[in-house]
Amino acid sequence: MSASQSAVRSRAEAVKVSRTFDWLICFTLFFVVLGGYHVHFMLVAGDWDFWVDWKDRRLWVTVLPIMAITFPAAVQAVLWWRYRIAFGATLCVMGLLFGEWVNRYFNFWGWTYFPINFVFPSQLIPGAIVLDVILMMSGSMQLTAVLGGLAFGLLFYPSNWPVIAPLHQPVEYNGMVMTLADLTGYHYIRTGMPEYIRMVEKGTLRTFGKDVAPVSAFFSGFVSIIVYVLWHFFGRWFGSTAFTTAS
């Protein structure tokens, strides 16, 4: 091709071509990132996200933000650092939630008949917005990692509180005290995942009473900071434009 020739015939056509590519890129990025992020998330944190009776005050609060901050950090590393687009984290999380909601509706409910209020996904959007806003306002990876990562962990439980609170109400059933979520789980038997492998409220932190969730969230925020930094550099690597040498 000629090095001086343009492929378009006018500035108006150039603008139109550019905008069309923007849409094609957004669509593709949304769905490819969704696919990778969802397969990652469901296999490192999925069980806590699938079922209401796994959404406890300790492991759910700890594990999910740590595993969820990965792809947002990587995508921000390209969208912000190359293009100054400030919605990388929100784009990832919206993609993940799209994939999860479609699945919970058509498959968890539509194929295996679990009620939606037993299988709804966890809420991650507030943390992602904060992550994006901190990066946009500060322009600093370090500040986003430290403040954003910590906020991502700390905000997770409050973001989910309005929907999870009614299901954490205590009930007495056959002389046992349990939560409404536990009780729902006992009634909706998942034969392939028996009760003894459910990982909830492990350890002795629950003896601290009301402090379980804040302590877990704080720990989650701490690890999220480290994971953010790590995945920022993964993102930079994935964004590289290097070619192998042609023979």
Next chain:
Amino acid sequence: MAATTESVKADAAEAPLLNKRNLIFAVAIYCVFYAWVRWYEGVYGWSAGLDSFAPEFETYWMNFLYIEFVLEVSTAGILWGYLWKSRDRKVMSITPREELRRHFHHWVWLVAYGVAIYFGASYFTEQDGTWHQTIVRDTDFTPSHVIEFYLSYPVYIITGGGAFLYAKTRLPTYQQGNSIQYMVATVGPFMILPNVGLNEWGHTFWFMEELFVAPLHYGFVFFGWSALGVLGVVNIEVAALAKLLKKDLA
């Protein structure tokens, strides 16, 4: 005046830069096909898919598996073979306008790859969670696996391979070697399929409950990360398009 008229006529006769019909068809074909697949699962999952020793399991699920194996191998062979056989041997001498048109066509491939990845890695993979946590498996070829591993994964592999081959055989941008991130974005998700071997070996060696976060599944996670290679492809494409447009769009 005459020259202008000729130029306008040439523009009208020229193929559009983006063939929207191809784009809509590419997205629609996956959606319609997978809607039919989901209907099939809904009808024959419960009625014929619970006991792999039952004759109806052979009829509705094993035969489905055999048919999809044949169709996938032949589709990949024909499609990839066609793309390679019809490659442009003078790719470095095409006009900038033709190159731009091919970039658009390449993005139709990438959009199709996005849709295929979504159905494979997101829709049918999480669906596998609810099926296997509800139904105890007595075979590697469960209704969920027949669709997830042996249909939706090969479909996105075939699509990704097609996108890569299109870029490699028709776009000057990709003639300087192989883009590392393009290979990561296509070969990585492909590796999820061989990793099924580890998964099934593990599920049969240990009589496992269906815990989705079990370390046995981490191979899928590792290769799932490679979808992020699409970021590198976007960066390469943006640079190539900026060079082609040569206009200040601000």
